[in-house]
Amino acid sequence: MKDEVTPMSRVIEARDLNLVFQTADGPVQALKDVNLTINRGDFVSFIGPSGCGKTTFLRCIAALEHPTGGRLTVNGMTPDQARMARAYGYVFQAAGLYPWRTIAGNIRLPLEIMGFSKADQEERVARVLDLVELSGFGKKFPWQLSGGMQQRASIARALAFDADILLMDEPFGALDEIVRDRLNEEVLKLWARTGKTVAFVTHSIPEAVYLSTKIVVMSPRPGRISDVIDSPLPRERPLEIRDSREFIEIAHRVREGLRAGHGDEL
Amino acid sequence: MILVFAALAIWLAGWALNMALARSWFGESRAGRISIALIFGGTVLLVWELLVRGLEVSPVILPPPSVIGGKIAESLPVLWADFVQTVLKGALSGFVMGCGAGVLAAILIDRSPFLQKGLLPIGNFVAALPIVGVAPILVMWFGFDWQSKAAVVVIMVFFPMLVNTVAGLQASERMQRDLMATWGAGYWQSLWKLRLPAAMPFIFNGLKISSTLALIGAIVAEFFGSPIVGMGFRISTEVGRLGLDMVWAEIAVAALAGSALYGLIALIERGVTFWHPSQRH
Known part of the structure; x- marks a missing residue:
């Protein structure tokens, strides 16, 4: 079945996605005008400070939250249909x-x-x-x-x-650096072996750059995408790649994006 | 007077022995813990016996344990009949029905916000009814035999069971429920595989509370009318005849039955909720 789908087909597509939470302190714009396409086999990282909506976006894909505006499709279906079709596996911050x-x-x-x-x-x-x-x-x-x-x-x-899609919400956030490095390597191996599409939320710049084919930098209040970086790194990545020039350049660009996002509110 | 001093001496000796045992390696073992409890219980009985005899307490006020033991031995058939009538027929059947109804009602309440608003207050209201008022009415409704006692027990255990189960059904973590949603699990799958197991520590708390309530309810209900058998019936008539040794014999049976039921539930709890931090060793 998998073979019939073209390799570059769009797995997740968000158009002008908005999400407003009604809280006791009034409405909070968690996502504002988010546009993003994730293709089959991509490894996409979402990075940004807390409150930037990266986890919320992932939960929207999983139909655990429901957008209040815009369009979101998962495998060509609505997120709810995709959830009932068991289109994705979800890994939370804690093992649960x-x-x-x-x-x-x-x-x-x-x-x-x-x-x-x-x-x-x-x-x-x-x-x-x-x-x-x-x-x-x-x-x-x-x-x-x-x-x-x-x-x-x-x-x-x-x-x-x-499931073809793996959604991971800061899965290694609570682990120490040594364990995290090891698990990062294992996730890359898994991804190479299974060819799944991965959406990965993280706080860590090195983790995002090391793992991803595409890095989505987000900024808070309201949560939005401030930069999308297509990584030029090869798919095969030994841990040492983190000392290469290219790696450091991408990490620098991510850091700049994060800083720019923060500049808006100061 | 010698007997009183002997009682004091035995008390001190038992105390010293238990202190020594508790400090030694033997006190850490299972056999050690059991023997400490047995020594304590034996000491209490001995001191009771000696004090009552030494101070010549009237047997109506407090009979010595040997007399109670003798009474138990000579009236075993009567005690057994009372036990069957009150504990097995009245208390246990009411316990099973009341606890079952409590759990089912909790699931209904959990399913529907309407019932949550309606049923919880009614449960609360029923629980607040005084048992001495309810019991005679239920005896009128269900007759003198064990059915009316079971009905009293149902009313007594329903509410603690309901409240505990409702709390337990909310005990699963959000992430655990989200996981169920990501797998497209339906309500019943999620109830059966996640929320009921997560509620088990609460449900067993309710069962333990209810087990003692059930016994009290079944015995007290017999004060308001019963056939000429039953622990409550025996206690109320023997008190009238100043047969306090028989009253104490019934109390001993009730205490044993209550402890046994509680212990049995605690044992099952250890098997079912072995995963809970309070049960892990």
Whole structure:
């Protein structure tokens, strides 16, 4: 089925997207006139200070929030249709594993809900556990694992049902730098191996530049896109690439974009 | 007087022994904890026995444990019949029905904001009714036998169960619920796989509270009319005949039954909510 789709087809498309939250202090413009196209196989990072709407945009794609204006399509459908069609896997800031289920049980949960056969479930759980290098930990309970391992398990859970799109909301924000580097490398490998489209929210400039084919810089109040950078880095990226000239130049441009976004309100 | 001094001596000895045990490595083990509790209980009984005999307390005020034990031994068939009537028929059936109704009502309330506004206040209202007023009415409605006692128990346990379950159903984290949404889970899938398991610590709290309430309700309800069997019936008639040893025997049975039910629920709770931080070891 996948082969019939052209490689550059548009997976996520936002046109003049607006979202206004009604709060006790009056309306808050969380997203303003957001225009963005994400193509199949892209690795897109969203970076910006808190309140810039990067998480909100991701939640709109997932149909966990609903835009108040503009148009948003996911795989050509509305976000709600895409959610019911199980078009994406979502990885949250915290692992959010259910403590009464084992690691394998947690990964099996979406498969049970989606009605995969028992044999298929077991096969998929084993495969994704292997993919995130957690084979042998399936029978452990979440609280028996380190934070990094829990987050890997939550990635495995998002991969288990083979959605084409992976939405990741600061998945490594709570982890220390060494674990984060390792998981960044693993995510790149996963992406190369599975060919999924990834939308990745982060606070970290090096993380955004290292991972992405496209970097979306956002600025706050109201949340909007201030720069979109297409990365010239090759798809194959060893960790050392972070010391290269090109890498530093892109990081510089991201930093400039972030600073410009902040300048508006001063 | 010698007996009183003996009581004091035994009290001090038991205390010293338990202190020593609690400090030693044995006190940390399971067997150690159980023996400390047994030594404490035994000491209390012995001191009670000696004090009552030494101070020549009237058996109407407080009979010694040996007399109560003797009474229990000689009236086992009566105690068993009372136990079956009050605990098994009245309390347990009411407990099961009331707790089940509480959980079901909580799910209904959770499903519909209309019921939330209507049913919670009604539950609250019913819980505020004084049991000594409700029990005679229910005896009129459901007859002298155990059915009316079960009805009293249902009314007593329904509200704590309802409130605990409603709170429990809100206990899952937002992220956990969002995950369910991202998988396109329906209401019942999400209830069954996420919200009910997350509510279990609350539900078991409700069950534990209800287990003691059920016993109290079933016994007290018998004061307002019952066949000539039942723990409440026996207590009220024996008090009239100054047969306080029988009253104490019934109290002992009630205490044992209540502890056993509570312990059983706590045991099941450990199995079901092993994942909760309060149960992890």
